[in-house]
Amino acid sequence: MVDAAPLLPGLMLLSAATSASIASYLVLRLRRSTPVPGARSFLLVAVSAAVWCLGVALVLWEPTLGGMAALSTISWLGMTGLAVGWPAFVLEYTRSVDAFRARVLGPLAAVPAATFLGLFVANDLLVHEVHRETVGSLSTLDGTPGPLLVVFVLYTYVVNVGTLALLAQHYREAGDKVRPQTGALLVAGALPFTVSIASLLGVTPFQPVDLTPFVFSVTNVVVLVALFRYELFRLVPVARTTLVEELTDGVLVVAPEGRIVDANPAASALLGTDDLVGRRVDDLRYDIGLDSPTDTTFSVEEADGTRHVEVTVSNIRTPGEGVTGSLVVLHDVTEQREREALLEETNERLDEFASVVSHDLxxxxxxxxxxxxxxxxxxxxxxxxxxxxxxxxxxxxxDDTLRLARLETQALDEEWVSLHAAAVDAWELVETGDATLAVDADASVYADPGRLQTLLENCFRNSVEHGSPDGGTDLTVSVGVLDDGFYVADDGVGVPDAVRDDLFEMGVSTDEDGTGFGLAIVQRTAQDHGWTVELVADDGARFEVRGVDVRS
Incomplete structure (x- = not known):
């Protein structure tokens, strides 16, 4: 049988070189000032795998027991580094957590750091009865695991099961754009975990050499493929689903120093820049008002006109850490501005019309x-x-035409208004003849005082003019409170069935001399407040206005 053991150090060195190359690429990426979440943790994974593979190769080549023990420290450094780097990377990927914050990195690194420190202060707790073990024509170290090593192995297995669970959950929840990335990482994470268990069970070749570092180099290659094939680090934070990608509003995530660390396609389109990640907000073509205490707006001149973009900035807060960045939302308000401009132009025309009616007529x-x-x-x-x-x-x-014109042009200025006082004031402005007003309304409503009075005036005028054939004699008009509004009623002749369905339409009146504007004004006033008005079957006429904020 051919002795394949001499090939093992070369394979480990090749694996170390592969991981080192990946680490070099990540260092260059970070040096370009593109702070991508996940890059630092993956850099730690690549460096640790390279160090572990290098340590194994050096131990296999070292002929003396003392030299092998010294060189094994390199392997332990890589091994413990991987125990921190891989779960940190998965956390950043699946949960968008900055794993290098103290409250995250501390718990992750506690057991691995204690294990590495045990090499120098309590070696027997880690491995004892260390001896040379033959691997074909080569030799490596072997020994009896101590309690600290048992704790470390259990810790790494539990953590790795947790990372695989996180990746599997994210795979189920991810959209179509993210799922290929997650699937690649799930395979990449499962490979070294499977080989590590197989090595522990003694079913891998080259026993007692652990082939896990070699397989971790394969993992690094798989992640690198995901990096280019599925744009792993271009979708930042890596863990997000397609929601942000599909938003029509632009979204930017800005680091405290003012550098953009994330941007969705809508943000690139609104800002007219494809490569936003890594740029400083001060270098953008438009001022997004990052330090402004209120929302700001900027305009973009385009071939087909001017685009208006509203900017909302909010702080990103991390429990225990305070403000850790800013979330910037860019909302295209062009159509809204155009509607506002059209409305303003319409109002100006209505004002001109009212002026003509008021003066020229x-x-x-x-x-x-x-x-x-x-x-x-x-x-x-x-x-x-x-x-x-x-x-x-x-x-x-x-007069009615002017009232309608003012309804179109006047904005609401709402406040709490006494319904009793408003009814009395409105009654005094209407020619009521011998009719009587009865107000049972000890409550306030949230309304525009002037518009509420206009509504009541027109209800009263309708009752007096149409409720009694003799112009108001023996007619009583009452105002009362409902649970969610108020009513105006009279004990007159009521409303003919022929006009009930169209009563609130412009120009509809039971009097051939009436303008038919009064109840149309009532309905328009109610609608402007967000209320409803309805004619209720009763003796006489009863108009109920609902959807009103009422307080006693």
Whole structure:
């Protein structure tokens, strides 16, 4: 049988060189000031695997027992380093945890650090009865495990089972873009764990040499393939699902020193820069207001117009660590700005219309009314009464039109308003004749005072004008409180069935001389507040306004 043992040191050196090359690449990447989460922990994995493989190769080549014992320290350094690096990398990948913070790194490194320290202060607790063991034509060290080594092995197995569980869980939860990465890492993590168990059971070749460091080099290659094939470190934090990737809002994660460590595609599109990760926010084309206490906005000039982007910045806080960065959300508000501009233009036109109605129509109407009054004093002509009635109707139409125009242009200014006081004030502004107001409303509603009064005025005017055939005699109008609003009711003749369905439509009236604007104004006022108004079947007419904030 051919003795393959002499090939073992060369394979270990080749593995060490492979891991060292990967480590060199990561060092160069880090030196380019691109702080990618996961890079430092994977660097520790690569360096530790290289050191472990180098130590095994040197021990196999060393002829003396003392030299082998001294060189085995290199192997122990790599082994304990891997016990920290691999779980740190998996934590950063699956949980986006910065494993190099003291509260994370401390627990991870406690047992491995104690194990390495035991080499120098309590070697018998680690390995005793150390002796040479032949491996073909070569020799290596072997011995009886001490309690510290047993604790270390159990610790590494428990931690490795935990890392595989985290990777498996993340594989199930990950989106299609992330799952190939996770699958590659799951295989990469399972390989050395399987070989380590096989070595412990004595079923691997070259016993008692542990082939785990060699397999960890294979793991490093698998991770490196994931790095290029599946863009492992370009999806940062590595553990995120496709949610952030698919957001239409841009998202940036900024380190405390102002460097961007993460950006989704939407952020790149809004900022017009593909390679955002690693850049400083001060170097961006636009000021995102990272230090501004309030939301800011910047504009992007494009071929098809101007794009407006609103920026919201919030602190990222880690328990026990305070502020550890900033989360920047970029929201395209171009359509919103265009709607606001259109609304502003519409309001300006309505203001102009109201001005025309108020000035250009009222003035000649006032002159007409004056001459009619003068002629009525001089002549008892019934035709003059018809002209006076026509002028009065024109005045009513103008007043209602102005009310509608103001509803479109005036913003709400809400506060707590006494419903009783608002009803009394509104009643005094309406020609009510002999009608009576009864208010049973000892409560306040959250509303715009002026708009609430307008609503009540129009309800009262509707009751007085349409509720009683004789103009209000013996008519009682009542105002009361509901659990989620209020009502205005009268004991008049009620609303004809023919107009019930269209009662709140513009121009609908039971009076041929009515404008049909009053109840349309009531509904528009209610809708502007987020309320509903409904005609309820009752003796007379009862209008219930609901969805109102009421307090006693």
């Amino acid at each position: 009222r003035n000649p109407l006032t002159i007409s009314q004056g001459y009619v009054d003068l002629l009525r004093e001089r002549h008892a002509d019934p035709d003059l009464e018809e002209i006076a009635d026509a002028n009065a109707r024109m005045q009513e139409i103008i």
